[in-house]
Amino acid sequence: MRSVIDIPDLSLDELKELIDVAMDIIANPQKYAEACHGKKLATLFFEPSTRTRMSFEAAMYELGGNVISVTGAGTSSAAKGESMADTAKTVSCYADIIAVRHPKEGSAYVMAQNATIPVINGGDGGHSHPTQTLADLLTIYREKGRFEGLTIGLCGDLKFGRTVHSLIQAMSRYNGNKFVLISPEELKVPSYVKKDVLQQRGIPYEQTTDLEGAMPQLDILYMTRVQRERFFNEEDYLRLKDSYILNMEKLKNAKPDLAILHPLPRVNEISVAVDNDPRACYFKQVLNGKYMRMALILKLLKEAQNEH
Amino acid sequence: MNIDSIHNGIVIDHITAGKGMKLYELLGLDKLDCSVAIIKNVHSGKLGKKDIIKIDADIPVDVDVIGFVDPGATVNIIKDEKLSEKRNIEMPNRLVNVIKCKNPRCITSTEQELDHIFKLTDRANNVYRCLYCETKAN
Known part of the structure; x- marks a missing residue:
């Protein structure tokens, strides 16, 4: 079956x-x-x-x-x-x-x-x-009209974020995409994802801790929440949970047609003020x-x- | 150091030095009644140093376990003190109930009746991953 x-x-x-x-x-x-x-x-x-x-x-x-x-x-x-x-x-x-x-x-x-x-x-x-990734893909398709030739920034918890790993896996199957992996040192994309998916398929990627520095090149920014339920240690969660908060100031150098995605639920990693920006796509993503x-x-x- | 030759049994040779004990444990050789010798750090022209296991009984040996731990090892079947068969070892595509998944979030940690299954995902680097949660075997 x-x-x-x-x-x-x-x-x-x-x-x-x-x-x-x-x-x-x-x-x-x-x-x-x-x-x-x-x-x-x-x-x-x-x-x-x-x-x-x-x-x-x-x-x-x-x-x-x-x-x-x-x-x-x-x-x-x-x-x-x-x-x-x-x-x-x-x-x-x-x-x-x-x-x-x-x-x-x-x-x-x-x-x-x-x-x-x-x-x-x-x-x-x-x-x-996988169905979150399907939602992400339809959102990308409706916002960008294509799955190829995109620079995709992934920001936040890239270690435990299952939606991040799935999206990397999905988008690396299309030609001409590039990934920018933005996270604190402790929450970087696991090496097996980089090795088995990105390096094996020859997909260009860069890793950085600087969200604002990465912003101008991005076509898609996929924000994630640092998830309390994935940590065994509460101290580690509290230390890392506010690592990246997206606000209008950080978006000032972003492309005018950037698409901001988030699998939701949001805690505080995207300021509510960003919701009114036409580049915010995370509630459209829910519908998709x-x-x-x-x-x-x-x-x-x-x-x-x-x-x- | 002298270890008596065996009449009927198995010699696992060319084991990478240091992996003999792991093979001994995973093959369940501690449960045998017969004589079993683990010889560590034997001089080897090819490997420099190697481990050898001698089992003084003609028992079935799980070659998948050997292929997982050390695919370079060889298995020699001894009959009447002579080499009767040399078995080639290959890395198995699946390992069933040989090792357990150590990921505390894996479904095998709570569903006791499940087989612990690992699949070979990277032959060049000898990488096995849990069939259920895809965690890498150590």
Whole structure:
């Protein structure tokens, strides 16, 4: 059964297909209003989430389908010690497709291995969050009209930020892109991402701690939050959490058509004043996430139907 | 230093010096009743120094484990004090329940029934990663 656990699970052709479907959904929402009539999405969220769960649920409702859900490990059989494998087999009896979020890395893979219906990874700890990357890609496409020849700045927590690793992986598959990695020393992109993705594919990149210095060359600035839940040590979190705060002053040398993205939630790393700047795209990104989840649900349900 | 030759058994030779003990542990040789010798830092024309393991019994040896720890090692099967077979060692594409993932955030840390599986992701540099969380094996 086809599932999507990580961005490389989707080929470039499939990404294009998802973008095309999402664009068609935006243009003709009525055409899709009953596309998933009679189908059920199970949202299994074992970790706090607002936008990802709501986005999946809104996506399914807008496709004319229904949603059944579990939120929080404490309210599910996981609290009684049920394994991921058993949960996957059980939920497969109730629903047609699963969206899962779980704090443990690799959890979505285990669920996909045991489910008899498609599984979409809605975030497995610090490992992967492919539908956020789909939201990022549609935003880049709608703002820039292309995926090639862009200088992409990634700023903040580049070590634990799973969306950062996925976006690097996704955008390095297109020609002519360059990355500027902006972070404190302690939160630099892990060496395996640089080695296995950037260096292996010969993608140009630079590392810096200076956001303002990097600003003039950027076409896209992807801001991230320093995530408390990824630290074992509270002291380290407090020391690093305010490393980069984007405000209007820091944007003064930015390109007029810069696109500022952020996977949200924001704490204080983007000043509220920036929200009114036309270059701020992070709330458009939220909406784009819903469209891409709609496109992905449609694709996986169609493929599952063809398998039967 | 003299170690008796073996009648029927296995000699794991050309082990990179220092890796003999790791192989001994991962192959579970501590659980055997027969004689097992680990000889460390033996002079070697090819390697300078090497480790050797001699097992005085014809037991099945997991060549995947040897391929993971030290793909340059050789396995010689001894019968009636003579070399009867020389096995080539290759790096396995998958390792199942040989080592455990050390990432405390990995799903294998809580789901006890899961096999610990690692896949070979970089043959040139002998890099294995956890199938679930992609953490590099040490």
